[in-house]
Amino acid sequence: MLPLSLQACHRHAAHGQESKDDKQRFRQAAMQRLTPAERLVAAMAAEGxxxxxxxxxxxxxxxxxxxxxxxxxxxxxxGNRTALAHKLRGQP
Incomplete structure (x- = not known):
């Protein structure tokens, strides 16, 4: 039997659902790969x-x-700004 947290993740994945917390963690992980200057440029570019x-x-x-x-x-x-914006919003 999976722990409750893993069960919830499995249910979300099976139904294509992500919680707000999942999206926030995904966005933070992406931004941590960037330098502070790159983070600023990325945020501005993602805004168009x-x-x-x-x-x-x-x-x-x-x-x-x-x-x-x-x-x-x-x-x-x-590969482009649209994909960047999706990644920074925590979307796959």
């Missing part, structure tokens, strides 16, 4: 801001922001 706006807001060049964003994609194993 273009490179130039992020660069202007952070006092960086658009090329630096683009490079950081590509490093973020690699670290989080995503």
């Amino acid at each position: 801001l273009p490179y130039k706006s992020i660069a202007r807001e952070l006092g960086k060049s658009p090329a630096t922001v683009r490079n950081q964003l590509h490093a973020i994609y690699e670290k989080l194993d995503v």
Whole structure:
């Protein structure tokens, strides 16, 4: 017999459900892989801001922001901003 917490996880997984806590832990784990500067760029990009706006807001060049964003994609194993936004929201 599985412990109650594992039973709940199994039920959620079987029904495609995740709790708010699960999503929060998933989001935190993703963000911990990033440097503080990358976290800021990732959050702004996930909100839909273009490179130039992020660069202007952070006092960086658009090329630096683009490079950081590509490093973020690699670290989080995503291919674009939409996937990044889903990952940061705790969605698979």
